[in-house]
Amino acid sequence: MNSSSSNQILEADFELGFTYTRSPGIIIGKFLAALKQKKLYGIRGSDGSVLFPPTEYDPRTAASLNDFVPVSAEGEIVSWTWIETPREHHQVKGPFAFALIKLDGADTPFLHRLFCDDASSISAGMKVKVDWNDDRCGAITDIRGFVPLTATVGNF
């Protein structure tokens, strides 16, 4: 700063953002780190069923959970909504679906994107597989979405 000029307007850079980092914890953190390696883990709940993605506590008994179980990168559609015109925040270019997908080896479905030709090609029980992102950073978006099992990855 130049102190010789008393009427100088002071300026400073300001970047709007969070000035702290946050750990996702030992359960969610392990799950997210595994995504980077293209590996998928569920967690065993109190009744023996496999919850996917892992929760830190059992949703019914509130017991602390820590038994990780590997699950498949293939699964089936449980429910879906076809979105012909994506909103800007959806971060996808063309029509797609949000879907509840149950992976083989897991007992609970989870939310992600589904890419396929059109709404009429989707049905309950339809087989799908993970389409991985090339750039993975340990986030749920390391999975770009799901595509039909028979589809060639990269077509959508």
Place this chain on the structure above:
Amino acid sequence: MREVGIIAYAQSPQIRQERALNEVEMLMPMLKVALVESGLTMDDIDFVCSGSCDYIAGGAFSFVGAVDALGATPCKMESHVEMDAAWALYESWLKIQSGEIKTALIYGFGKSSVGSLPDIMSQQLDPYYMAPLWPDSISLAALQANTLLQTGRYNEEDFAAVVVDSRRKAKANDNAQLFGDVSIEQLLAEPYIASPLRRHDCCPITDGVSVMIIAEKSVATKQCERPAFIRGIDHRMEVHQLGLRQLAESTSTTLALEKVKEQSGIGSGGVDIAEIYAPFSPQTLILKDALGLTDTVNINPSGGALAGHIMMTAGLDRMGMAYRAISEGQANRALCHATSGPCLQHNMVSVLEGI
């Protein structure tokens, strides 16, 4: 349990976009209307509690600004919930139960037109598994609607019939935004915005405010000719993750109803009307089943949230509408419902009664 009655309620018109007034300016006239109706002044109010969402205004602690509407004096014991104002009522009801206060003024406000509400709502989701995908509130409700369709209990015509009923009943509601006569065929001809939901299946973006005054029985009966007494009230929450829930059911609503029955001795068969907070038409059907409501009960005589939806007061508005029906003698007992969270995660049930 101390008896608590609703003694006044004021709601602004539920308009699509309020261009001139800010939240405080929208609140001030409604506060006055409610106080006049109650025959009380701010001096007589022991506690004030509000419900709103800072994400809608886009500023941290923006709810604090709304306190300006109350005036600088007299100083008031005050609280806020980042939830629908129905939960502000619940906090106030608890405070009366504790014996600490006798009267409470509750308000809620939402000016949704200033942002993109469906996208904003996606940020209430857990930050690791769901929020990064930005699933907007309409898409999540559509997933739930599709799950309901797959059970075979209802079809898309049933969704449209809910809308037809809402628009028809809302013709008698001066504050409604959407009202009139529409046909199922007309509605089903519209395109999907997120299948199987069409635009009319979703509550309209609305700007508005609501104010309610409740009082312990000794004050309520003195101030109000026909208060609506809260005979039972309870709220229950389900797990956040959608895949861990039965989306076509509302188990937390049913559980809350059971608790309300224990408190009040009144079940869903014993009410004249039901005001249900269902922001999306299929949710009306899920909640109707969860509450065990039959066709003998008039559901949403106000038109419900599909006719006007002030985000953060739509739950309190259900109780307000039921209070109006009771105070005007159109009903004696009413079942009220409020919801919060994605796909009916958190639900409140109450029973109001006149006399």
